[in-house]
Amino acid sequence: MADPMRIRAQMAGDKATVRVLMNHEMETGLRKDAAGKVIPAWFIQEVTAALNTKPVLSAQWGPSVSKNPFLQFNVKGAKAGDKIAVTWKDNKGDSRTDEATVT
Amino acid sequence: MQTRHATVLALIAAAGLVVGCATGPTPADLDKQALAMIQASFRDQGIAKVDRLKQDLGQAACSSADAPPEAVAKQIEAEALATMRWPQGGQYIGDWREGEKLAQNGRGMTWTDATADTKANGAQCYNCHQVSKAEISFGTIGPSLYNYGKIRGVKDVADPASAAIVQYTWGKLWNSKAYAACSNMPRFGHAQLLSEQQIRDVMALLLDPKSPVNQ
Amino acid sequence: MRLIAFGLAAAAALAGAGHAAAEKSAADGIAEYRKMLEDGNPAELFEAKGEDLWKTPRGPKKVSLQQCNLGLGPGVVKGAWVQMPRWFADTGRVQDLESRLLTCMESLQGFNAAEIAKTGFDKGEQATLAALAAWISGESKGRKLALPQAHAEERRFYELGKRAFFFRGGPMDFSCASCHGEEGKRIRLQDLPKLTQNPGDGIGFAAWPAYRVSSGEMWSMQRRLNDCYRQQRFPYPGFASDVTIALGVYMGVNAVGAASIAPALKR
Numbered sequence: 019m020a021d022p023m024r025i026r027a028q029m030a031g032d033k034a035t036v037r038v039l040m041n042h043e044m045e046t047g048l049r050k051d052a053a054g055k056v057i058p059a060w061f062i063q064e065v066t067a068a069l070n071t072k073p074v075l076s077a078q079w080g081p082s083v084s085k086n087p088f089l090q091f092n093v094k095g096a097k098a099g100d101k102i103a104v105t106w107k108d109n110k111g112d113s114r115t116d117e118a119t120v121t
Numbered sequence: 122m123q124t125r126h127a128t129v130l131a132l133i134a135a136a137g138l139v140v141g142c143a144t145g146p147t148p149a150d151l152d153k154q155a156l157a158m159i160q161a162s163f164r165d166q167g168i169a170k171v172d173r174l175k176q177d178l179g180q181a182a183c184s185s186a187d188a189p190p191e192a193v194a195k196q197i198e199a200e201a202l203a204t205m206r207w208p209q210g211g212q213y214i215g216d217w218r219e220g221e222k223l224a225q226n227g228r229g230m231t232w233t234d235a236t237a238d239t240k241a242n243g244a245q246c247y248n249c250h251q252v253s254k255a256e257i258s259f260g261t262i263g264p265s266l267y268n269y270g271k272i273r274g275v276k277d278v279a280d281p282a283s284a285a286i287v288q289y290t291w292g293k294l295w296n297s298k299a300y301a302a303c304s305n306m307p308r309f310g311h312a313q314l315l316s317e318q319q320i321r322d323v324m325a326l327l328l329d330p331k332s333p334v335n336q
Numbered sequence: 337m338r339l340i341a342f343g344l345a346a347a348a349a350l351a352g353a354g355h356a357a358a359e360k361s362a363a364d365g366i367a368e369y370r371k372m373l374e375d376g377n378p379a380e381l382f383e384a385k386g387e388d389l390w391k392t393p394r395g396p397k398k399v400s401l402q403q404c405n406l407g408l409g410p411g412v413v414k415g416a417w418v419q420m421p422r423w424f425a426d427t428g429r430v431q432d433l434e435s436r437l438l439t440c441m442e443s444l445q446g447f448n449a450a451e452i453a454k455t456g457f458d459k460g461e462q463a464t465l466a467a468l469a470a471w472i473s474g475e476s477k478g479r480k481l482a483l484p485q486a487h488a489e490e491r492r493f494y495e496l497g498k499r500a501f502f503f504r505g506g507p508m509d510f511s512c513a514s515c516h517g518e519e520g521k522r523i524r525l526q527d528l529p530k531l532t533q534n535p536g537d538g539i540g541f542a543a544w545p546a547y548r549v550s551s552g553e554m555w556s557m558q559r560r561l562n563d564c565y566r567q568q569r570f571p572y573p574g575f576a577s578d579v580t581i582a583l584g585v586y587m588g589v590n591a592v593g594a595a596s597i598a599p600a601l602k603r
Contacts, residue, residue, distance in 0.1 A: 021381065021384075021385065022384065024380050024381060024384060037375065037376055038376075039376050039377075039378055039380055039381055041381050043552075084549070084552070085378075085552035086378035086381060086547075086552055088375070088376030088378070089376075090375065090376065145488065145491075145492075146492060146495075151492070151495045151496065151499065152499060154492075154496060155495075155496045155499035155500060155503070155582075156499075158496055158500070158578045158579055158582065159500060159503060159579055161577075161578065162573055162574050162577035162578050162579035162580070163565075163570065163571040163572060163573055163574065163577075163579070164571060164572050164574060165571055165572070166571060166572035169506075169566075169569065169570065169571045169572065170571055171571045173505055173506045173507065173569065173570060173571055174505050174506075174570070174571065175505075176503075176504065176505055179504075179509070180504040180505055180509055181504075183504050183509075184499070184502045184503050184504050184511065185499075185502050186502060186513070186517075186532065230506075230507050230508065230569045231566045231567065231569055232566055232571070232572055233566065237507075247524060248523050248524055249523065257362050257525075258362070258524045258525050259524065259525075260521070260522050260523045260524050261520070261521050261522050262514075262515065262518075262521050262522075262523060262528075298509075305514050307507070307508035307509060307510075308509065312507045312508065312509075313507075314507060314508070
């Protein structure tokens with residue numbers, strides 16, 4: 019199971035600003051190792067976020083997103099105490115969900 | 122003579138310790154301890170062997186914040202001048218296009234490089250110098266070399282009037298310490314970082330009136 | 337008519353600025369890019385891992401590192417980073433963070449310190465050290481560097497570090513001072529702090545450990561020094577060897593009073 023994400027969600031006016039740091043190698047599949055062999059592609063393909071189980075964001079990512087990606091987005095209609103859940107799925111079928119409470 | 126001097130110092134220091142007053146190590150002691158520490162702290166890796174820590178006169182004398190005494194500096198410069206190897210057939214100038222490639226290339230001679238062959242090395246000019254106008258990613262450790270030949274009035278590299286500049290430039294590239302004992306600039310020829318042909322190409326970049334450096 | 341003239345004058349002013357403007361906007365552009373990177377420093381992922389590794393019972397002895405003494409007493413982590421390297425009575429040596437962690441991992445947890453020192457960066461327990469360094473330095477974030485020089489050995493190591501800093505060697509005759517001995521210099525477009533004095537808050541010694549975006553790696557000070565020596569075309573410095581610790585003392589003491597921003601973010 020991959021390492022946990024760091025999620026911070028803070029109210030700013032009527033929106034919650036959510037900042038997510040994801041732990042992922044995001045290997046493009048284009049790099050070669052020291053021996054000249056191609057390092058297999060391994061990257062997040064889908065990111066979704068839910069506010070108290072209601073889906074609020076869906077993203078399709080690819081190999082151009084960098085290693086240990088940082089994602090920031092705003093959610094309208096959130097309030098302190100709400101739960102933000104972020105999920106990623108990668109091309110190997112691995113997946114991770116982490117949660118944070120809006121402050 | 123030097124060993125006796127060191128022994129006397131050591132005895133004085135030891136006496137100081139025995140008596141109980143904290144004399145501490147002298148600067149000479151610390152110099153010795155530092156060298157010993159450096160020798161003990163490194164190991165071979167790839168092409169980078171611990172013999173790289175062996176200092177020649179210039180390296181040793183220039184290993185402080187202060188410049189070496191005048192006489193030592195002159196000796197370093199004289200010894201460096203004596204190592205000068207002028208190009209075969211008196212051919213000083215090569216191809217500035219190759220020179221620009223070399224100037225852009227900072228690779229070579231580290232422990233991750235497969236070979237110390239000059240073929241694998243760059244001249245790394247842009248690391249420290251401005252060279253052509255177009256390249257804005259340049260360092261400032263050395264002076265700007267933009268318009269190098271133009272400023273020095275080099276209109277024709279074959280002209281005897283340019284000979285002095287051409288020779289000085291070659292000398293500076295081959296062994297910079299011949300002109301400045303503690304120069305920050307690597308000794309590209311003497312340390313076998315670049316081949317004669319590579320240096321010719323860098324020379325062309327600097328001196329060829331057609332080179333972008335002199336536009 | 338006046339509008340057009342103004343527009344032309346403005347354009348001329350911009351063009352006249354010429355090369356200088358091109359230089360400034362390149363540096364400005366890079367500064368902007370770095371500002372954008374400031375939020376969401378992936379070093380936080382390593383800090384989280386490091387905290388976990390500190391508190392988890394590990395190694396042959398299955399003990400946590402929570403009794404490790406980083407200079408302020410067993411288990412005291414807050415404020416310890418900015419007082420290292422320092423002299424330790426139990427080992428009778430001046431040690432930096434990585435060296436001290438090796439001591440604790442061996443004595444408390446039963447790991448083989450020599451084996452870890454031989455291991456390549458980011459592999460095995462070296463990855464543990466990088467994460468621990470990120471967290472431990474983060475626990476002193478914002479504090480001013482306050483390396484002690486009360487002990488004679490700490491002062492001696494400062495002097496040894498100074499000499500190492502100026503030691504010229506290798507096929508290119510480089511020393512640390514070749515790049516870091518003068519004010520206002522840069523290599524390519526990378527500014528170089530002058531490390532023979534206090535370079536200011538969050539610069540030089542006060543900016544490491546750091547996450548390097550270009551390689552996606554968490555670099556401790558040992559890693560930073562290792563790569564410096566590689567670029568200097570020196571042979572390989574032993575991990576946590578005396579020369580690396582002495583350099584830490586020299587640079588750290590010079591920077592006393594500067595605020596640490598570790599773990600920082602670098603290109």
